[in-house]
Amino acid sequence: MIEANESQPLRLLTVTAHPHDVTYTLGTSAHHIERGDSVTVVSLSDGVTTHDEELEDEMRKPASERRAEILQRPRSEQAIRKQGELEGVCALFGIEDARVLPFPDNPLEPSSSKILSELTDVLHEIRPHIVITHAPYNYPYKNMTSLWDNDHSLAGQLVARAMQRAAQADAGRGRSPLHVAQVYYIGAEFGWTDIDLFVDISDQVARRIEAEALYETQGHTSEFSRKRIEAFAGYHGWFGRTGYAEAFIRERAQTSDYLTVTPNDLSSATQTGRETLDRIGQFESGRADGDAR
Numbered sequence: 179m180i181e182a183n184e185s186q187p188l189r190l191l192t193v194t195a196h197p198h199d200v201t202y203t204l205g206t207s208a209h210h211i212e213r214g215d216s217v218t219v220v221s222l223s224d225g226v227t228t229h230d231e232e233l234e235d236e237m238r239k240p241a242s243e244r245r246a247e248i249l250q251r252p253r254s255e256q257a258i259r260k261q262g263e264l265e266g267v268c269a270l271f272g273i274e275d276a277r278v279l280p281f282p283d284n285p286l287e288p289s290s291s292k293i294l295s296e297l298t299d300v301l302h303e304i305r306p307h308i309v310i311t312h313a314p315y316n317y318p319y320k321n322m323t324s325l326w327d328n329d330h331s332l333a334g335q336l337v338a339r340a341m342q343r344a345a346q347a348d349a350g351r352g353r354s355p356l357h358v359a360q361v362y363y364i365g366a367e368f369g370w371t372d373i374d375l376f377v378d379i380s381d382q383v384a385r386r387i388e389a390e391a392l393y394e395t396q397g398h399t400s401e402f403s404r405k406r407i408e409a410f411a412g413y414h415g416w417f418g419r420t421g422y423a424e425a426f427i428r429e430r431a432q433t434s435d436y437l438t439v440t441p442n443d444l445s446s447a448t449q450t451g452r453e454t455l456d457r458i459g460q461f462e463s464g465r466a467d468g469d470a471r
């Protein structure tokens with residue numbers, strides 16, 4: 179449960195590996211912005227290597243048919259397009275501060291002192307109460323743990339190291355120590371039994387579909403975008419006993435004077451079977467664009 183604090187707006191910082199990864203958190207961020215909290219989004223990389231569908235398609239052609247303008251396109255040109263996509267997507271949900279750090283992806287450089295230093299600067303600048311990022315570990319595959327880190331778990335590790343740095347008093351630069359109150363890992367790549375919190379984003383689904391379709395550099399069509407949100411947000415909504423949800427895993431247990439129970443949990447406990455079916459059975463894809471706003 180994310181405790182509302184009426185007297186103090188919360189500062190959220192979302193740090194992802196690539197510009198697209200933020201999508202799994204946007205409905206949640208919109209709810210925070212609606213109640214007066216602030217949200218900053220940082221992608222650690224430009225995301226150009228992971229998704230360059232145009233280049234892939236071009237390289238599948240016979241050498242004589244490949245177009246020079248695609249093959250020789252500078253990385254910076256694609257990076258600017260992807261940054262524009264991130265900013266446009268964040269703006270849909272009211273997020274005005276969306277940044278892309280100028281580092282390559284796939285692989286992210288795990289020992290990069292430059293990434294760590296820039297990220298530590300961002301932590302000191304924003305001084306977030308809540309950080310949302312990737313888990314610094316891999317999901318087990320066939321009960322085995324992968325020793326090969328992908329960009330997402332590497333990003334989670336970089337964020338953990340930057341938070342460790344920011345927590346130390348830095349007299350030389352006049353920085354007071356920063357202790358982040360809670361860290362939420364993006365749960366999209368994990369099974370539902372690993373999830374600690376489902377945020378009901380049923381009111382944000384039309385926007386999530388719209389956002390997904392804005393990633394033109396990844397080749398997203400409106401049909402693909404609908405399917406993706408139905409499959410991912412619909413899957414987590416199913417297990418969160420609602421239409422659509424975003425899933426999070428807490429870095430550590432909460433401390434409270436009381437046991438926590440959310441208004442959503444209390445409402446679910448008292449609703450009729452019919453109401454439960456209606457809530458879970460919300461179906462965004464059948465509606466026209468924008469109808470669910």
Ligand SMILES: [Zn+2]
Pocket residue numbers: 195196198199329330
């Ligand atoms: Zn990614």
